[in-house]
Amino acid sequence: MLNKFENSSPRQIIEAMAEGMRRQGEGCTDRHLKLLGFSQAHLDLYGDAAREMAMAKAEPISKVRVPARRAA
DSSP states (O other): OOOTTTTOOHHHHHHHHHHHHHHHOTTOOHHHHHHTTOOHHHHHHHHHHHHHHHHHHOOOOOOOOOOHHHHO
16 A cells, blocks of 8 residues: 655644544544554654644634624
8 A cells, every 4th residue: 555645744744644633523533544544653653743733723613692683
């Protein structure tokens, strides 16, 4: 199987892994990331940095309350 990250820098791998984590959302596992093409070695080397990046880039969900008279 061809490693799609073969010619990628560590930074590119971390960014791609963080994006994969963000897209998968809560409950993302090693299995999900392996399906995206990351090897166990990638997960071991870059998983913590990618997790930190994904958390830093995560946008908090905020609900805006609009009075009923203005919502219509």
